[in-house]
Amino acid sequence: MQPNTPAGDNAPTRAAARAAQHRKRSLILLAVILTLAVAIAVVLGILFLRGAADEPETAPPAAGECLPSALRITSDPAVAGALEAIVADLPGSGSDCPDVTVRAEDSAVTAAALAAGSAPDFDVWVPDSAMWPARATGQAELTGVDAADLVVGATVATTPVVFATTEPTATALQTEGAGFATLAGRTVAAVLPDPATVAASSAALLALQTALGGDARTFTALALALDTGVVPTAADALAAAAASTTPTIAMTTEQAVLEQGDDAATPLVPVYPADVKPAVSVPLVTLADASGDTLMAVDALAAAIADAGDQLAEYGLRDAEGNAAPGSTAEAAEDPGAAAEPSDSANQAEVLRTWQILTAPSRMLSLNDVSGSMLQPATADMRRIDLFEQAAVRAVNSLSADSSLATWVFSSRRIGGQDWQEIVPFGPLGDPAHKQRTIDTANGLDSLVGGGTGLYDSVLAAVQYMRDTYVPGQINLVLLNTDGYNEDDDGLDLPALLTQLEALRDPAKPVAVIAIGYGPDTDQAALEQIAAATDGAAYQALQPTDIGTVLVDAVTQRGCRPNCG
Incomplete structure (x- = not known):
């Protein structure tokens, strides 16, 4: 039998039990509270997401409210008047709202500045055509300029x-x-x-x-x-x-x-x-790093333009879909046929770009074969040299007055061991005296005929000269006329010439060889390789009537080089 324990000895045990029970109840209560908090958070999150799904991400300001951000607008003058009228009617355009300013500038000027890497001084650009941002971006890429990243938005007007x-x-x-x-x-x-x-x-x-x-x-x-x-x-x-x-x-x-x-x-x-x-088409162009407030303001501007058909019509413009405002002059003049399509x-x-290449002034060195074979007949009544003379005169007359031209001839050992010779130095065709001297020289090429065909050394000399004297802003090219194949065994062979031409290649200073072979004895394969090495083109003219076609095709190459089909 165990001795009885005094009652006073059980007091600490009962107190500890009560404390443990209290702590248990507290933990249970805390768990319930945390569970409720999580549940509330989940419910609120769901409600928030549902609300976000029902509302636009960047809703424009309500009528009568200020725009969320000031806007600096650079606009083409053709659109600036209409924009100023629309901006004046924007919701919340009072003096206590952020400023919305419109600055008129020709789209070509803005595009050129952007292409050159200038920092944009606008929040939204409104050119008179979506072509301008495409041109600015393309020009910057071609020249390796780090230009602003443009975002072309929706069309807001057309004409x-x-x-x-x-x-x-x-x-x-x-x-x-x-x-x-x-x-x-x-x-x-x-x-x-x-x-x-x-x-x-x-x-x-x-x-x-x-x-x-x-x-x-x-x-x-x-x-x-x-x-x-x-x-x-x-x-x-x-x-x-x-x-x-x-x-x-x-x-x-x-x-x-x-x-x-x-x-x-x-x-x-x-x-x-x-x-x-x-x-x-007239777009709204923004910057890729524009703030959210700026984009909201631009959205509000776009919405205002979409609702301003009458104001666009006052300035001769149609809406984004090409519709003329009812009762406008444009509607009265509207074409009854199919609607216009934005370019x-x-x-x-x-x-x-093609137009500018085609119409740029040429700086052309005419390199003409005067080897002895040029006196052979090409047709019943014309020698090869006669074809050459016609081609040379046609080439002179096909160039604009702001182009320049030089005339070289080549055969074997014309000056000591040198195969080529300058007959007429470079000069502007706008100078009547230079043009006449060039034409007279072309008509008298038969007096210079003699010797073999020193082709490869002459081509290299011509390309090297054009590279050394390159004139930016002009089409620098060599127009090669020949009737045969290389006969200079002491000079370059074809592989050596092609290696030298490849070493001279510079995309920043292109010098193309446009080669025209006359008659059936031409080494056309060699001419094609020479042309390819300089991003040029090679042609063959067998008849006098071929000359006009060849020259037009040669000019056409200027618009697609170096990726001509």
Whole structure:
């Protein structure tokens, strides 16, 4: 039998039990509270996500509220007036709201600054065509410039590209169903605002290229013909078309025609092309690093423009879909045919690059074979040298006055051991004396004939000379005319020449060889390899009638080099 334990000895045990029980109840209560807290958080999270899904991520300010951010807008002058009117009516445009400013600047100027790497001084850019941001980005990439990253937003306005002309000419063109393809017939003269600064002109060039089915030869011929009718601005083009005494069109926008007003001495009317119907589109362009508030403000601006069809119409513009405002002048003049289509911005920028290459002044060294074989007959009544002379004169007359030309000849050992000889040094074709001297020399090449064909050394010397004297901003090329194959056993062979040409290659200073082989004895394979090594082109002319085609094709190469098909 165990001895009885005194009652006083159980007191600590009972106290400990009560404390443990209290702690247990506290832990249970804490667990319940935590469970409730988690449940509440989950419910609130679900409600928040549902609410976020029901609301737009960046809802624009309600009517009467201020924009969330100030906006600095750089706009083309063609759009600036309409924008200023729309901005003045923005919700919450009072003095206590963030400023919204509109600065007018030609789109070409803004694009050039961006392409050069200048820091943008705008929050939103409104060019008169989506072509300009594409051009700015493309130019920066070509030159390796670290330029601002642009984001091209939705189109907010458009205007069709039209032929502006007098009423009588318009009636005749509409009767004929005239379009861009009919320009090849040369039934009317065309005046073109400078495509380098006027977006409607590059859109027209793209439409012309499309209407011709991509025929590079015909497009080149027409582009070079249009170059003679280029004027600085749309206003100049309208004035030239109005003043012409023969049927003439100005390629411009519907907006430009409508804005000439009734005060013009000879009012012009728009003719809508019957085949390709281009339109220039006006986008809102922002920066990739724009803040959320700025993007919300731009969204509010876009919404305001979408609701401002009447204000756009007051400035000769149509809405984003190409619709004219009811009762507007544009609606009254609207083409009954298919609606205009906005020009593809990337292709429009590319056709502008092609135009600038085609119309850039040439700096051409004409390298002419005068070996003894040139006296052999090419046709029943013409020697090979006669073909050469025709080609040389045609080449001189195909170049613009701001081009420059030099004439070299080559055969074997013309000057000691040297195969080539300068006959006429470089000079501008705008100088009548230099042009005449060059033509006289071309017509007298038969007096220089003699010796073998020192081809490879002469080609290398010509390319080296052009590289050493390279002139930026011009098309630097060698026009090689030959009837045979290399006969200089003491000089370079073909592999050595190609190695040397490859070493001279510089994409920043391209010098292409355009080689023309005359007659059946030409080493055409060698000419093709020489041309390929310089990103040029090689042709063969067997008949006098081939010369014109060859020269046009040679010029065409300027628009696609070095990736010509």
